[in-house]
Amino acid sequence: MNSLFSAFSPLDISLIDAPVLGTLYAVTGLTLLLVLLGPTGVRRAVITVIGAVVGAFGGWALAWFITDVWDPWGVSFSTGTGLWTAALGASLAVVVLNLSGQVRWRRGVAVGAIGLCLLSAAAGINADVGEFPTLRVALGLASYPPLDPALATAQARAAQTPAVHPDPANVANNTASNESGVVGTVTIPATSSGFVSRDALVYLPPAARRANPPALPVVEMLSGQPGSPSDVFTSGRLAGILDTYARAHSGLAPIVVVPDQLGAPGRNPMCVDSALGSSASYLTVDVPVWIRSHLHVTAQPSGWTIAGFSQGGTCSIQLGAAHPELYSTILDIAGELVPKNGSEAHTVQSGFGGSASLYAAAAPSAILAAQQPYAELGAIFVVGDDDIRFLPGVHAVADAAQRAGVVTHLFESPGTAHDWRTVDYAWTTALPIIAARTALLAPTVIATTR
Incomplete structure (x- = not known):
């Protein structure tokens, strides 16, 4: 790559x-x-x-x-x-x-x-x-260059057109089977939210890099905390997983955008708008606006997924459940039962201005209950079967999603805990479901595990 x-x-x-x-x-x-x-x-x-x-x-x-x-x-x-x-x-x-x-x-x-x-x-x-897959990552020497603007902005001219199901045969004629995707850094301005963020990363699959590319589904993926967007590709090795999938599907894979929902490794705005920063508005307003104006992606919500690991998983179900007009699919990898920033008392004070009712309303289960019934939303929950602390919460949120009418899939990663091995399993398992739900490929019947 x-x-x-x-x-x-x-x-x-x-x-x-x-x-x-x-x-x-x-x-x-x-x-x-x-x-x-x-x-x-x-x-x-x-x-x-x-x-x-x-x-x-x-x-x-x-x-x-x-x-x-x-x-x-x-x-x-x-x-x-x-x-x-x-x-x-x-x-x-x-x-x-x-x-x-x-x-x-x-x-x-x-x-x-x-x-x-x-x-x-x-x-x-x-x-x-799975924290340090190579010595380069362990020494902090892994880095990504700025994304070539020609690969991004030039593709955006038809981004607002209706989604067109790409013809795999046509894509195959323009995409080498062994070609890899590209990852690069971009700056996503916080025009509306004012949120102070670090640079985001973007993965473009081989099909997105050819002449006249199809409008592809997009995934907004969030790292854990403490962490940074690059963790998704260094420790999480996501580009390799996506490349493997693309090689088996004529170069087709989702475009993945990894914005910074934290602002710094030690910060946790909990994906809400508060005194800690307008993280929720940044992720649901500024980031989608940038994606639609810079990348050739499916215009309809049916092609949009929000995903995340750990704290990012909590964000994915919070924002995905609250904004079905933006996202049709959620991938929650080992998310929390409720947003947390230290103790419950500190969480309520720092993120919700001391309001216990606002804090309660921000819980994923409360958002799901308030927004139900859902017509099109789907959610994929993945947790390690050795993740004793997060396992019960993931099950509880998955149950709440199913009760709210969300098409729900729940998977337990065998032999893993709250780590990047679980993330690898989650993406490998969820990609076919995301592809079917976002019409990346011809839809197939995916049996729910619930």
């Missing part, structure tokens, strides 16, 4: 797939084995086993303390992350208990084993959550 890396380098080797991880785990295991093959005896063996058990318990307790007591991120660790922390505690205990009585070179191996154990645990946890 030429939007991020023009040539391969070691910085782009995957940190979450088998080759690198398998090699690291094998080297760590062999190093631990060398440590254990030193001076042995019944007493040392018993102490080592007891130490490993105590270390594992200590690691698990540390994970529990961080996620359930300290709670700096507002999410619970997955089972996999807890197990990796326990494994780290056990392995460090084994190494430390076998340092004494070793010859010099074995002590050197033991010291090296400590570093390898730390590195293996960090790599395992990263693979579990």
Whole structure:
């Protein structure tokens, strides 16, 4: 994909797939084995086993303390992350208990084993959550260039015309099957809202880049908090998912626009208009106006989707449910039961001027109940089946959507928690549904899971 890396380098080797991880785990295991093959005896063996058990318990307790007591991120660790922390505690205990009585070179191996154990645990946890798919992303070196205005503004001349179902055969004649989409940054001015935002990112599929492109569906996608629009493409690897889909469908995929609903990584305006900023107006007025005037997209709401992960997922159901005249489809990936900015008291005061009634009315379930019955709205909810903190809330909002007459799909991502693995699963699972609902392809019957 030429939007991020023009040539391969070691910085782009995957940190979450088998080759690198398998090699690291094998080297760590062999190093631990060398440590254990030193001076042995019944007493040392018993102490080592007891130490490993105590270390594992200590690691698990540390994970529990961080996620359930300290709670700096507002999410619970997955089972996999807890197990990796326990494994780290056990392995460090084994190494430390076998340092004494070793010859010099074995002590050197033991010291090296400590570093390898730390590195293996960090790599395992990263693979579990999918935060840093490559070293380039981990080092903060991944960036996207400004989107070529010729790819954007030149396509907008017919954006207000009625949607025309693209002919796949015609698209295939103009789009190479192995061509990739392009991602670039754009500035979306807050003309109406005055909201202070960072640059947005735009993904244009191969079909959008050819001469006389079809009017394509558009997805307004929102990142989590803390975060930035680029997270959707770096940690979320969304461009790769869309490219894979486009290659299987003659270059067709939705255009995806990722605006900034936060203003800064640590801010959370909760996608409402308040003293924290007019985030809702920015997303539902300024961003759609910019999209319609700069991108060749389907004019009707039937071609528009709003999506998001975590805090962005909460925004997607809030705004999608409140504005069926703008969006026909919602993709809520592990969103919250209610908007949150710290404690409930702080949320009410900072985002709703101290009004408990305004806060209650901003809950997705309240918006759904107030706007029902819906005629055309559809919603896709996705949550990790190991996301113990968000799982009940997603189910509750999905139930509220179904009661309000929304065509509802609910999926649980197997073996994932509140992480980018869930986002990958969500997009891969939801794309065919979005394509059918937005007439990207010839409609097919999608069975609801509810």
